[in-house]
Each structure stands twice: as structure tokens, then as C-alpha cells.
Amino acid sequence: MEFISWKKEDGVAIATINRPPANALSRALILEVDALLDEVKNDPDVRAIVLHGEGRFFSAGADIKEFTEVTSGEEFSKLSASGQAVFERVETFHKPVIAAIHGAALGGGLELAMSCHMRFVTENAKLGLPELQLGLIPGFAGTQRLPRYVGVAKAAEMLLTSDPVTGKEAVQLGLANRSFGEEDLLPQTLSIAKKIAKKSPVSVKAAIDMLQYSKRGAFDEGVKAEADSFGTVFVSEDAKEGIGAFLEKREAQFKGK
Numbered sequence: 065m066e067f068i069s070w071k072k073e074d075g076v077a078i079a080t081i082n083r084p085p086a087n088a089l090s091r092a093l094i095l096e097v098d099a100l101l102d103e104v105k106n107d108p109d110v111r112a113i114v115l116h117g118e119g120r121f122f123s124a125g126a127d128i129k130e131f132t133e134v135t136s137g138e139e140f141s142k143l144s145a146s147g148q149a150v151f152e153r154v155e156t157f158h159k160p161v162i163a164a165i166h167g168a169a170l171g172g173g174l175e176l177a178m179s180c181h182m183r184f185v186t187e188n189a190k191l192g193l194p195e196l197q198l199g200l201i202p203g204f205a206g207t208q209r210l211p212r213y214v215g216v217a218k219a220a221e222m223l224l225t226s227d228p229v230t231g232k233e234a235v236q237l238g239l240a241n242r243s244f245g246e247e248d249l250l251p252q253t254l255s256i257a258k259k260i261a262k263k264s265p266v267s268v269k270a271a272i273d274m275l276q277y278s279k280r281g282a283f284d285e286g287v288k289a290e291a292d293s294f295g296t297v298f299v300s301e302d303a304k305e306g307i308g309a310f311l312e313k314r315e316a317q318f319k320g321k
Contacts, residue, residue: 192228
């Protein structure tokens, strides 16, 4: 891949976006996000993914220059739908994808971050959807995901004014999980990812699947699916190992079976 490189460390794939100067999301970069998931999906040594940006930003937005190459509304719609599909795959991916955000996550950069399962930020990071300043609207499901995290009223304010929030504010709003100092962001995010990587891949996948019901507000469907999933997970080898390790007061060694 040209714009994303990654390495493994203690069960975590550390993926770095590197497209200077602002890590703008081009169509090629979005396809590389999809390719990254392909590379790690069947790797038993990868149980979580941390995504961060090289340089000054996580991602300062979509590549506006590419927009000038699009000549029709139909083509814009296809561009939007293709990006939405990749970000939907991130959101439903069976291994947790965690964003470590410094500098800025704006426009498409924030839309990518919102599709991740968790977001950790620096206190002074800027998170926002400024598309209306260009006479546009977010096109990678930003109008739909932002209200989930901050509520409809705050989402309307952020969208219609184009004003970003700081990392500290993002935590208060529920848009981000925690904030850290600049030097601590990646180490702390990795520490959390490594903690998750020690869990059973079977139960992690089941938990991610169940969270999708809560995002849709489908409570009745969700509790039924949870009961079915609980039964499936309970008879897994990982569950037997986890229960055995608890009773024997030792650390469980999960194999994802």
C-alpha cells in the first residue's frame, strides 16, 4: 500500500496513515483502508487495530482536489456510496478498530474515525465536519453517525456552523472515549488495544456484532440476538478456557475457537 503502512505488536496491528501534508482522504487511501482490513482479517496474530496519522494530523479531511475531477451528481453519489461501504465495513469489522486522533480529524477524517469502534484523542485535537463551508454536506455517513454520539441538537450545531470541537470537548460529548497528552496518545491507545487483544476473539466478535443492534435502536431484535449469541459463545473452546482459567486463578490463553 502507498499511503498506509502497518506492523504487529503484541496482538495489535498498528496502522499509520501517511499522505502528506494533511493525510487527506483520497479515493485511493479509502481503498487502502479496505485493503488493510483484508490483510488482517484472517491473521490470528492480529486481534485489534490501531489507526493513527503520521505528521501533524490524523486526517484533515477528504481530498478536495479530487472533487474537481468529478463532473456529475451521479458520480458524486457513487463516490459517497463507495466510501460509506468501506466505513461501514470498519464499523462492523470483527476485530476492534481504534482511532488515535491528534492534530485534527475533520470532514472525511472524522467520518473515518467515527466508524471506528473507539476514539482516543489529544485534548487540543480538532474534530469537526466543515463541509457546509464548501457548499457541500458530509458524504461518508457523517450526518448519520455524528448524532449517535453527540445527539441531534449538538450534531446540528456542528454541521450547520462548521465549528469543530476540541478533543477535551469530544470526550465530554461522547464523541471520543478519553483524551491524553500528545506524547501519551499512541502509547496509551496501544495499551488499551493490547488489553483487548488478550480477550477471546470469539467473544470480542460477538460483542461487536451485538453493538450494531443498539446503534440501530432495535432493542427487541438485539436482546433476541444476544441470547442466541450467548449460547453460541458459551459452547466455544474459548469460553471453556476462560471459565477454567478463572476457577484455576490463572491467565486465560484464548485461541479464537
